[in-house]
Structures are given as C-alpha cells and as structure tokens.
Amino acid sequence: MFWVSQEETVIDKNSVxxxxxxxxxxxxxxxRRGDLKPGESLPTENDIAMRYEISRMTVRxxxxxxxxxxxxxxxxxxxxxxxxxKLDNIVFExxxxxxxxxxxxxxxxxxxxxxxxxxxxxxxxxxxEIQGDDKRFLFFRTVLAAENERLSYEVKYTIYSKSKxxxxxxxxxxxxxxxxxxxxxxxxxxxKKVLQVAxxxxxxxxxxxxxxxxxxxxxxxxxxxSDLKPVGWSKAVYRGDRYKLTSYDGWYKKD
Amino acid sequence: MFWVSQEETVIDKNSVxxxxxxxxxxxxxxxRRGDLKPGESLPTENDIAMRYEISRMTVRxxxxxxxxxxxxxxxxxxxxxxxxxKLDNIVFExxxxxxxxxxxxxxxxxxxxxxxxxxxxxxxxxxxEIQGDDKRFLFFRTVLAAENERLSYEVKYTIYSKSKxxxxxxxxxxxxxxxxxxxxxxxxxxxKKVLQVAxxxxxxxxxxxxxxxxxxxxxxxxxxxSDLKPVGWSKAVYRGDRYKLTSYDGWYKKD
DNA sequence: TAGTGGTCTAGACCACGCG
DNA sequence: GCGTGGTCTAGACCACTAT
Numbered sequence: 087m088f089w090v091s092q093e094e095t096v097i098d099k100n101s102v103x104x105x106x107x108x109x110x111x112x113x114x115x116x117x118r119r120g121d122l123k124p125g126e127s128l129p130t131e132n133d134i135a136m137r138y139e140i141s142r143m144t145v146r147x148x149x150x151x152x153x154x155x156x157x158x159x160x161x162x163x164x165x166x167x168x169x170x171x172k173l174d175n176i177v178f179e180x181x182x183x184x185x186x187x188x189x190x191x192x193x194x195x196x197x198x199x200x201x202x203x204x205x206x207x208x209x210x211x212x213x214x215e216i217q218g219d220d221k222r223f224l225f226f227r228t229v230l231a232a233e234n235e236r237l238s239y240e241v242k243y244t245i246y247s248k249s250k251x252x253x254x255x256x257x258x259x260x261x262x263x264x265x266x267x268x269x270x271x272x273x274x275x276x277x278k279k280v281l282q283v284a285x286x287x288x289x290x291x292x293x294x295x296x297x298x299x300x301x302x303x304x305x306x307x308x309x310x311x312s313d314l315k316p317v318g319w320s321k322a323v324y325r326g327d328r329y330k331l332t333s334y335d336g337w338y339k340k341d
Numbered sequence: 342m343f344w345v346s347q348e349e350t351v352i353d354k355n356s357v358x359x360x361x362x363x364x365x366x367x368x369x370x371x372x373r374r375g376d377l378k379p380g381e382s383l384p385t386e387n388d389i390a391m392r393y394e395i396s397r398m399t400v401r402x403x404x405x406x407x408x409x410x411x412x413x414x415x416x417x418x419x420x421x422x423x424x425x426x427k428l429d430n431i432v433f434e435x436x437x438x439x440x441x442x443x444x445x446x447x448x449x450x451x452x453x454x455x456x457x458x459x460x461x462x463x464x465x466x467x468x469x470e471i472q473g474d475d476k477r478f479l480f481f482r483t484v485l486a487a488e489n490e491r492l493s494y495e496v497k498y499t500i501y502s503k504s505k506x507x508x509x510x511x512x513x514x515x516x517x518x519x520x521x522x523x524x525x526x527x528x529x530x531x532x533k534k535v536l537q538v539a540x541x542x543x544x545x546x547x548x549x550x551x552x553x554x555x556x557x558x559x560x561x562x563x564x565x566x567s568d569l570k571p572v573g574w575s576k577a578v579y580r581g582d583r584y585k586l587t588s589y590d591g592w593y594k595k596d
Numbered sequence: 597t598a599g600t601g602g603t604c605t606a607g608a609c610c611a612c613g614c615g
Numbered sequence: 616g617c618g619t620g621g622t623c624t625a626g627a628c629c630a631c632t633a634t
Contacts, residue, residue: 102611104622118567124528130600141624146601162601163631173518173532173564178433178586263428273379276591277428283538283556283581301538301556301581309428310591312373326538326556331433336531336565359603385619396605401620417620418612 097138105140109148117157117168118337127165128158157337171336178331194232198260201226203246210243213308214316222246224269226260229293237329239293240322244309245270262309262318272317279307283326290323301326352393360395364403372412372423373592379425383413386421412592426591433586449487453515456481458501465498468563469571477501479524481515484548492584494548495577499564500525517564517573527572534562538581545578556581 097108116122128134131149135142149166152158160166206214206221214221226242242262247270263274284304291298302323309318352363371377383389386404390397404421407413415421461469461476469476481497497517502525518529539559546553557578564573 106622120567132600141626143625144623147622149601160601161632163599163633165600165632171530173529174516176433176534176536176560178431178534178536261429274428274591275426276589276593279431279433279588279590281431281433281586281588282584283558285556299554301540303538305431312375329537331536333534333536334531335534336529338531361603387619396607398606399604402603404620415620416613418614418618420619 097140106144106147109138109145110151113148113152114157122168124168124170127167130165173336175335176333177335178333192232194230197229197231199227199229213319214245224265228260236294238322238324239290240320242318242320244318247271262307262320266309266318270317272311274309274317275312276310277307279305281305286323294325296325303329352395361399361402364393364400365406368403368407369412377423379423382420382422428591430590431588432590433588447487449485452484452486454482454484468574469500479520483515491549493577493579494545495575497573497575499573502526517562517575521564521573525572527566529564529572530567531565532562534560536560541578549578549580551580558584
C-alpha cells in the first residue's frame with residue numbers, strides 16, 4: 087500500500103498533545119465522517135504505525151480508546167472493524183437529584199424534618215439482615231425544596247453507634263453514605279438503588295403539596311459495607327411533574 | 342524498600358493468564374481486603390515492577406484497569422492512591438425492556454396493532470425538525486405482553502421512503518433503529534431517551550388493562566442520524582406495577 | 597504459512613509536585 | 616533536584632484466523 091496523500095495528515099510528533107490522542111481523533115473523525123463505514127476494517131496496526139512513522143504500541147493506545155468509545159471492535163487474527171452504533175441501551179445517569187437541581191442554578195434547600203433514635207422493628211431487622219432486638223437505628227426525615235417548592239421527601243436509616251455522636255453541622259445536607267461514614271464504624275463500599283413509579287400516599291402528598299395519588303418517582307437505596315452487610319437504607323419520593331431522566335446513546339459526540 | 346515476603350506472591354510469568362491481569366487481580370484483592378485503604382498510596386510503578394520482576398509498562402496496564410474500575414486514581418508527580426467508593430451516582434441500565442422480560446424467561450410477545458402511512462402534522466414536523474408538507478411518515482402501534490399480561494404500549498414514527506417497502510416479516514418485533522435502517526436511507530447513529538412518570542390516559546388504561554390514572558413509566562425516544570437529524574421518534578408506556586429499574590454503584594463485585 | 601491483534605520488555609524522555 | 620506518573624519506542628514472541 088502506498089500513499090500520494092496531499093493532506094499532510096496531521097500527526098505532529100512535537101505537539102504537546104499526545105500522539106495517541108491525535109491519532110484517536112483522526113480515526114474518530116474518519117469514522118464519523120463516513121470515510122470508514124460500519125463493518126469496514128481499519129488499516130492494520132502495522133500499516134498505521136508505518137504510515138505515520140510511530141510505534142505500534144502508540145497505535146494500539148489510540149485504537150483502545152476507540153474500542154472504549156464503542157466505535158470499533160478488534161478481533162484477534164482478523165482485524166479491527168468499525169462498529170454499528172448500539173442504540174438499544176438505556177443508561178439513565180445522574181449525579182444525585184440534588185446535584186441536578188444545583189446544576190440548574192436554582193436556590194435549593196434541604197430541610198431536616200426529624201432526627202431520632204429508633205428501635206429495630208421487624209421491617210428494619212429484615213432490611214438490615216439483623217436478628218437481635220438490641221440494635222438501634224438513626225432515623226432521618228428530610229425534604230428538598232427549590233425556589234420554595236418542595237420537590238422530594240426522603241427517609242433514611244442507619245445503624246446507631248453510641249461512640250459516634252451526631253454533630254449539628256452534619257445535619258444540614260445529610261447524604262446517606264456521608265451519615266454512615268460519620269456515625270458508624272462502617273465504610274460504605276457499594277450501593278443498590280431501585281427506581282419505581284408509584285402513586286403518592288396521603289402523607290407524601292401533604293408534605294410535597296401535590297394531589298394524593300399523583301405519580302411519583304420512588305427510589306429505595308441500600309448501602310453496603312465491604313462484607314456486603316447492609317449499613318444504610320433510604321426511601322426517597324420525587325415529584326413526577328418535576329423530575330425526568332435523560333439518556334444519550336450511540337456515538338453521541340460530547341466535545 | 343526490601344522484602345522478606347514469605348507469601349510467594351503469585352505472579353506466574355508462564356501462565357496463560359496475562360501478567361497484567363494477574364497483577365490487577367492481586368492489587369484489587371489487596372484493596373478489597375483492606376490491606377490498602379482509601380487514601381493510601383500504592384507502591385510506585387517502579388517498585389511494583391522491580392518487586393515482581395516485570396516491565397513497568399505491564400504494571401501500568403494493570404493499574405489502568407484499576408483506574409477504569411474506579412478503585413484507584415493516579416496523580417502525576419505524586420503517586421497512585423486508593424479511591425473512596427463513590428456512591429452518589431445513579432446509573433439505571435437495561436438492554437431494552439423487552440430483553441429484560443426475555444431474561445426472566447417469560448413467554449413474551451409483541452403484537453402489532455396498527456401500521457400505516459401518515460401525513461406530517463404540526464407536532465410531527467416539529468419533532469422531526471421538518472418544514473414542508475410533502476413528507477410522509479410510517480406509523481406503528483405495538484403492544485408487548487408476557488404470560489398473557491399486557492405490559493407496555495408503544496407508538497413509533499419514522500420517515501417514509503417509497504423506495505424501501507415494508508416486509509411483512511420485519512413487522513414481528515420492530516425496534517425503532519431496526520425499522521429506520523430497513524425502511525429509510527438513514528443510518529441511526531445516536532439516540533436520546535427521556536424517562537418520566539405519568540398517570541396513564543384512558544386509552545392506555547384500556548390497552549394495558551389497568552385502572553385509569555394508574556402510574557406508568559413513560560419513555561420518549563428520538564433517533565438521530567450522523568448529522569443529528571431526527572429520523573425516528575417513539576413513545577412507550579410501561580405499567581408501573583410491573584417494571585422497576587435497578588442500579589448498582591461503588592465497588593460492586595461482578596465476578 | 598502468512599497476517600492479524602494481544603502481550604511484554606527494557607529502555608528513554610517528559611511534565612508535574614514537592615522540598 | 617529528585618521522585619512520581621505520562622508518553623513513546625523498537626523490537627520480541629504468542630494466539631488466533633484464514634488460505
């Protein structure tokens with residue numbers, strides 16, 4: 087294969103931008119423009135290395151970025167091929183509903199309605215996979231409001247430790263993992279969240295100022311320590327008319 | 342730094358398992374066991390390379406896997422440190438509601454209620470960012486049922502091309518990207534989905550066999566081609582009492 | 597057997613953080 | 616200035632695919 091290329095193809099070895107990144111962008115552009123179409127094969131790693139007079143390892147680094155982006159796939163012994171965009175995934179992603187509100191630049195405020203120590207009832211014992219009756223739990227009820235409108239209501243439980251007192255300052259915006267790290271000897275390691283839709287209860291309707299039976303998001307969260315022991319549990323209700331989740335898929339361009 | 346280690350630490354250079362992967366697992370285990378705690382630094386890349394008599398590039402490959410897993414982070418000039426598990430993300434992920442049903446091993450079936458060619462009204466023209474009145478669209482209404490219970494109802498639109506006839510066989514389980522690829526000259530490249538909660542309409546209640554006003558998931562999807570031109574649109578309604586989304590976060594162990 | 601991607605090496609130089 | 620991680624090289628051998 088030989089080249090009479092007149093487009094002096096843009097790898098600047100003396101640039102501060104890493105070579106692998108320049109090459110990644112170059113190949114990405116060829117794929118997005120359609121110079122390389124789904125199913126077609128990229129030049130071999132050796133071809134690319136020789137073409138641009140760079141090391142094959144550097145070529146591999148660039149290609150591995152394309153693989154990570156889902157734009158190509160490699161097959162040992164065969165070659166590297168342009169992928170077909172996968173559009174059948176749904177990945178709803180957000181950093182926390184309250185951060186979402188923050189991002190929109192609204193005045194938001196978390197209000198602590200109640201904080202107390204409670205005994206274990208059967209439901210709690212089941213949720214925390216605990217047997218004895220001696221355990222006590224910290225219990226919180228909070229409301230999130232933005233622009234004087236109440237948006238969500240949350241109850242949280244975590245295991246109570248006498249030795250770790252609650253500081254007033256920490257009650258301002260208590261996230262569940264934060265509470266656990268501060269008031270128990272446990273280290274939060276993983277969490278499970280389940281999202282459902284529901285009609286809100288009478289109590290929730292009153293707190294959020296919406297009609298009874300109004301549709302709401304409901305997120306139940308369980309926090310685990312490194313032994314997969316549940317060390318925190320929360321249930322949050324979000325107004326259905328104020329929240330939505332957005333998902334982008336395929337070769338969506340971010341930059 | 343010197344070593345009197347008696348635990349002959351398990352890097353087998355002649356194994357079929359790549360060295361970088363062995364090292365990745367070794368370090369991952371040390372972190373999960375708590376030998377290395379959040380905030381602590383890993384040995385330097387050179388230390389690890391010398392300790393196990395392997396190349397520094399191989400060490401870097403192992404560490405980059407840890408970085409990708411969110412378990413460590415590297416800081417140029419300082420070192421590599423064990424991360425604190427981030428538990429404030431919510432990533433709801435599924436491969437498609439119908440695949441979800443499939444996974445549960447249920448008998449599921451997609452039924453085509455209606456398929457026709459429609460003219461562009463104002464709403465459609467807005468959704469497809471189109472101006473003239475000459476455009477026509479393919480319109481589909483489908484229902485998904487499992488174990489003889491109707492679970493979801495979906496309407497789909499895509500731009501109509503005379504030259505690409507609809508094959509009967511393709512109507513059995515028509516996914517929106519599939520329809521677009523088959524019946525238009527467009528290549529689906531990216532999609533945007535918005536998830537909301539709602540109370541179902543009278544029509545939806547009848548179709549799904551649930552009470553009017555019952556809470557439902559509502560997913561609106563727009564498919565784009567490489568020019569970010571909308572080439573498909575759908576709206577799906579899912580029974581709130583039959584669907585939920587689950588999210589795992591932190592150092593959740595998969596294997 | 598030839599060609600592909602996958603792993604690995606033993607160096608090198610650089611940018612950055614810190615004392 | 617020194618130690619750290621970040622990039623890059625010019626080879627090497629291997630596993631896999633195709634012919």
